[in-house]
Amino acid sequence: MKAVLYDKRNSTNALVLREIEKPIPRDNEVLVKICAVSVNAADYRSMKMGIIPKSKIFGADIAGRVDAVGENASRFAIGDEVFGDISAFGFGGFAEYVAVPETALAMKPTGVTFETAAAVPMAAVTALQALRDKGQIQCGQKVLICGAGGGVGTFSIQLAKYYGTEVTAVCGEKNVKVIQSLGADDVINYKENDFTKCGKQYDLILAINGSRSLFAYKRLLAPKGVCVIVGGSLSQVIKSLLFGALLSIGSKKMRSLAAKPNTKDLEFIIKLVANGKVQPVIDRHYLLHETAEAVQYLSGGHALGKVIIEVASAPVVD
Template sequence: MWKSRKSSIAKSKEKDDMKAIVYDKKNKTDFLVMREVEKPIVKADHVLVKIHNISLNAADYRSLKMGIVPDGRIMGADIAGVIEEVGGNVKKFKIGDSVFGDLSGCGFGGLAEYVAAPESVLASIPPSVSFETASALPMASVTALQAMRNLGNLQSGQNVLICGAGGGVGTFAVQLAKHFNANVTAICGRNNVETIKSLGADTVIDYSQEDFAKSTKRYDLVLVLNGNRSISSYRKVMSPKSTCVMSGGSLSQLLKFTILGPLLSIG
């Protein structure tokens, strides 16, 4: 978790400038460099947020690794901070409001002192939630919610298998599944077993000790997070009319799932 207050990113002496961590693909020693850049200009439907905390996601790392990040971009999607300026058409927020949100759909920009973002991608932080906690929520929690509720159509009493429960999305998925009164089996590494148990999973499988594909149990929803197993292995534990949702993983895995998934009949 990156905190602007405790980092070396201090206030710039120039009112209209700020410090930011910028992607420099020509830099031979470090692609991410700290620079003084122009402070964002606030559009009519945008707000200016002074960033207090930011969390980094796999999306940040993978974008850099794949080389698809434009030179000069300020990375960082999940932010939390305080609004310092509002555009003329903003209705939802006012100066001084504490907000958090996911900037991945509007150009990123979180690794900086300030960011200008559309009001539509931000939400208010409840008084009981810290900036640190709020900044860790947007991308991972929404991904988990969309997978379980929107795509998986999770219902109370259903059996759910969460593959990759130890990651950011997985830990939220376990808690959301229990919130929906599902019976949760979670797969993770040995170091995360106790943590996942504490989040409410009914059964936790250490993948180094047990192969879930050999189980006789069948699931109504299989959530695969950054999966590395064959599609047929997930099919083996699916019940008739069940759903398999995949999020993340290698490009080859995602392509196989997209192409072959619809061709595999269940039951």
């Protein structure tokens, strides 16, 4: 099979398309022929930190068809259309095939495309766990979503509206119209207006890859409000872990999210997608041999929603 391997010795780019052996599923695994995979911040941040999968193949969010099943695997049959986040099992999505435990996958609804399904897992589950689990979102609340233009942000807007809240979204100028189309009640262009000085307070804040200080977010919280820090650079994550508890003294709470793959959450969200209540925003499509370009584009920080790689035959370039 063809796969994009991480090879830091390569002089032009560390992500190289090569021909390798197709994996064989173990007893509790299924072999998935990948049709689409999305790129996540977890891919390029892991590369920067030197956290490389054993297979040297990145890619977490996959969608495809079951090609073979292990002896003790019983949830899926050959030909089933599945999707999931395989980051907890060594990544491996930037390839034509991957063998993963069947528990990592969920059934893809017939009416949902592979590209759409591949855009869902990590970003949508992160948004759901931030809003529902850490933020304890309630109908009627006022919600502020900072960093609304990315994958997590675009899902967060739609899920917050699904839960019946009033949503204010912060994004760049080029994303304003799309963010409005997702249902945001108010959209703030951060280049034109400083949302930290707007004089408003919010019951729930999602600070997605936030560049503002924790103190600034806390000032925006209403009494008994909650701010959830989602992702960001390593320094931002460390600050939220170190100072979050201190800043949570009193009625306003600061919480950090370490999202985890969850099949039940996947099944919940994909039903919303199938029913048209939530839809991923897809910025660009690439082919497998263009994976390095796709990762570079997403790492630039200006993608609107998700970046998808369509897995198709391509010449091997070493």
